Amino acid sequence: MLKKIFFIILSLNLLNHCDYKPVYSKQNNINHKVVVESFNGDKDINNLIVNNLKRISKESSKSNINISFNTVYTKKILAKNNKGTITDYQSNVETTFLITKKNSTENFVVVEKFNFQKMSDKYEEKNYERDIKKNFASSISQKLILRLAIVE
Numbered sequence: 001m002l003k004k005i006f007f008i009i010l011s012l013n014l015l016n017h018c019d020y021k022p023v024y025s026k027q028n029n030i031n032h033k034v035v036v037e038s039f040n041g042d043k044d045i046n047n048l049i050v051n052n053l054k055r056i057s058k059e060s061s062k063s064n065i066n067i068s069f070n071t072v073y074t075k076k077i078l079a080k081n082n083k084g085t086i087t088d089y090q091s092n093v094e095t096t097f098l099i100t101k102k103n104s105t106e107n108f109v110v111v112e113k114f115n116f117q118k119m120s121d122k123y124e125e126k127n128y129e130r131d132i133k134k135n136f137a138s139s140i141s142q143k144l145i146l147r148l149a150i151v152e
Contacts, residue, residue, distance in 0.1 A: 032101070033061045034148070041071030044130070045093060048137030049144070056145055065148060066100040073133070078115060090115050091129070093136045097144060108147055110140045 034057035039046045046069070053067070071093060078088035090113060097108040114132055119125040 031058055031061055032063050032065045032148075033057050033059060035064050035066050036068075037066050038068045039070070041069075041095075042073040042093075042133070044133050045071050045073060045095075045137045045140070048134060049095075049141050052138065052141035053144070056148075063102070067144075068098040068100075069095055071095045073136075075129070086118050088115060088117050091132055091136075093133075093140070095140050097147075099148070108144070110143050112136050112139055 034053045036050050036053060039050065049069070049071075072095075074092045076090045076092065077086050078090045079086075081087050093110075093112045095110045097110070099106045099108060114136070116128065116132065119128065
């Protein structure tokens with residue numbers, strides 16, 4: 001019994017005195033104005049990324065982070081059935097960022113992949129693909145925001 005109490009007190013003491021900080025704690029603490037200089041590639045994904053970056057940008061800040069990026073979206077055929085009709089797709093997004101802050105420049109690449117099955121209704125498939133692009137943009141934005149928080 002005494003060993004259990006000693007172990008609990010020791011572990012709590014160690015946890016309180018270590019410099020633990022959650023990875024995402026600084027995610028919303030970007031105190032810079034984020035300026036998107038240019039972007040190329042898939043316009044849907046790019047517009048969503050730009051909108052997400054505008055949300056975290058501090059317009060009143062005097063220091064700028066300039067970002068240029070290129071997005072390449074591809075949709076590959078993953079599988080076919082015995083008749084030769086397509087059954088599965090793979091969506092790929094590769095986004096290359098060029099981050100410039102003061103005198104330093106950094107390249108940053110984000111790659112996302114998602115597999116999905118072909119739907120019988122073309123309209124539903126287009127909507128599903130649009131949702132996939134939104135999820136890609138959100139994921140890429142979160143990774144970039146985390147990277148910007150680390151750069152500071």
